[in-house]
Amino acid sequence: MTPARLVPLLLMGAGALTAVKRGPAVADHLFDAVKVALTRYELSQLVKGYQLDAAVSTAPAPENPQGFRNWAAETLRTSAARDATLDLWGQPWRFERDGRQVVFKSTGPNTAPDACADGAAPAEAAPDGEPLPPDDDICEWVDAAR
Numbered sequence: 001m002t003p004a005r006l007v008p009l010l011l012m013g014a015g016a017l018t019a020v021k022r023g024p025a026v027a028d029h030l031f032d033a034v035k036v037a038l039t040r041y042e043l044s045q046l047v048k049g050y051q052l053d054a055a056v057s058t059a060p061a062p063e064n065p066q067g068f069r070n071w072a073a074e075t076l077r078t079s080a081a082r083d084a085t086l087d088l089w090g091q092p093w094r095f096e097r098d099g100r101q102v103v104f105k106s107t108g109p110n111t112a113p114d115a116c117a118d119g120a121a122p123a124e125a126a127p128d129g130e131p132l133p134p135d136d137d138i139c140e141w142v143d144a145a146r
Helices: 003-022 025-055 065-075
Strands: 094-098 101-106 140-142
Touching: 025 065, 025 101, 025 140, 065 094
Parallel strands: none
Antiparallel strands: 094 101, 101 140
């Protein structure tokens, strides 16, 4: 087991202990934090795989979402029990072209397509006064010459 996989397991164990002591809402927040860390790791692996495959012209085009998800499933090394075409929240990976870059995306904890989380504070409220959901999509960018 690699250290990258061991740390999230330790955090999940701490989360289980916290859930017993503090309640399920705290545990859900901690589990989402662990999933975000694992998702960032998986996206970085996809970027590395894409760069290697693009070098030999076998990388799929983002305009073919299902082909791209199938490529992602082959690239990620996950357990047989997990569908690697989906992120850790059970949503399909998303791949989009942004100029000369390809953006690899996960919907993040709210499971809704948003803008990429960039650390900026979200706006206080929409024009109608309702609070805005946070931009929590998890994204990685890679240069694409194709």
